[in-house]
Amino acid sequence: MTCSEEDLRKAKRDLIRRLQHAGDQRLDVAANWQKKWSKILPECVDSLFLIEEIARISFLTIEERPPATAPKPAWHNAVFGVGIFGLFIVGSHMIRLHQIFLVVALAAVLVANYLDFWRDAWPRLVVFSLSTSIAVSGLSPWTVQLQGHLGEWGSHTLSFFINPDQSEPFSAFLIVTGLVGAWCSHKFMR
Amino acid sequence: MSLVSLQPIRDHRPDLRDAANRFDDWLDLHAQSGFIDTRKVVRDLSGDLTSSEIIETLNAIRNLEIAKVGYRIVDNSGTFVSPIFPSVDDVPPVAFDAYGDEFSVERKHIVQIYELCK
Numbered sequence A: 001m002t003c004s005e006e007d008l009r010k011a012k013r014d015l016i017r018r019l020q021h022a023g024d025q026r027l028d029v030a031a032n033w034q035k036k037w038s039k040i041l042p043e044c045v046d047s048l049f050l051i052e053e054i055a056r057i058s059f060l061t062i063e064e065r066p067p068a069t070a071p072k073p074a075w076h077n078a079v080f081g082v083g084i085f086g087l088f089i090v091g092s093h094m095i096r097l098h099q100i101f102l103v104v105a106l107a108a109v110l111v112a113n114y115l116d117f118w119r120d121a122w123p124r125l126v127v128f129s130l131s132t133s134i135a136v137s138g139l140s141p142w143t144v145q146l147q148g149h150l151g152e153w154g155s156h157t158l159s160f161f162i163n164p165d166q167s168e169p170f171s172a173f174l175i176v177t178g179l180v181g182a183w184c185s186h187k188f189m190r
Numbered sequence B: 001m002s003l004v005s006l007q008p009i010r011d012h013r014p015d016l017r018d019a020a021n022r023f024d025d026w027l028d029l030h031a032q033s034g035f036i037d038t039r040k041v042v043r044d045l046s047g048d049l050t051s052s053e054i055i056e057t058l059n060a061i062r063n064l065e066i067a068k069v070g071y072r073i074v075d076n077s078g079t080f081v082s083p084i085f086p087s088v089d090d091v092p093p094v095a096f097d098a099y100g101d102e103f104s105v106e107r108k109h110i111v112q113i114y115e116l117c118k
Helices: A005-020 A023-040 A042-057 A074-094 A098-119 A122-137 A140-149 A152-161 A168-188 B007-012 B014-033 B038-045 B051-063
Strands: B035-037 B067-073 B094-096 B102-104 B110-116
Touching: A005 A023, A005 A042, A005 B051, A023 A042, A042 B038, A042 B051, A042 B110, A122 A168, A140 A152, A140 A168, B007 B014, B007 B051, B014 B035, B014 B038, B014 B051, B035 B038, B035 B067, B038 B051, B038 B110, B051 B067, B051 B110
Parallel strands: none
Antiparallel strands: B035 B110, B067 B110, B094 B102
16 A cells, blocks of 8 residues: 555654644654654655654655645636535525625634635635634624613714524534634545 | 665655755765764754755655665664664664673664665
8 A cells, every 4th residue: 555645744744743742842842743753654654664764864854735636626716616615605694694694704804814825725714714604603692782881983883783583593503613614624624 | 976866766756856956966075974963854854944845755755665764773872883783673772882791772872773785
């Protein structure tokens, strides 16, 4: 069995994460990492040893180019993008939260764009934005209570972003769903 | 001029063309040893290539059978004191340094090398 580049990337990301907190235990952390992953990926022992060697001597960089042998087809991105956009539109109309969806999505896109654009991770960006929007829109019932403490202008502005008819159980569902989605995008869509 | 050609890498992995050129320059200076010492290559090329490029190029060198992976033992002074072992599991737990004194082989004494195919 040959060692796949995707498996190696996964292992390397794990090592980079461990080294961030290793301090002066760097060599031990790298050695333990190599032992652990050699058991998981026995076909990659030589490559794992090499990565450990680099970690001992130099710095591992996080940049990773997509494998040249299997470029992601453009239609894949297009279909994915249209699908997410459709979901976004349908979802926002179903729960009548299109205003806050749009505003929060814009803010999330700006933040995520800053973090991910140069790593070509826009699908993660979209999912992260959508999830953040869902989570924040779940705050509506509690945000309504803030209106009383704001001035006329603040109250008016806030009313544009919230849905006063949203029930608390449904809001809790939105918050949990949004947070889980954001976490998943962070964890699995690198 | 190196005795080993990395042309197959340029042919099969055009994305590694620049890295292969850099490795070629390095091999011109170090090919007389008959193997690539990963410690040296990492120290010498880390400034020019990313870790991913070094890893992928060495993997390509192995996969295209330009060289085969082996392991050697170095003593505390960094001198090679063993023959080439085909896998890290074959490395013995003890070895003798350049002065004939026995020492326990730890991780820091094991060096991965790429033995150039003739």
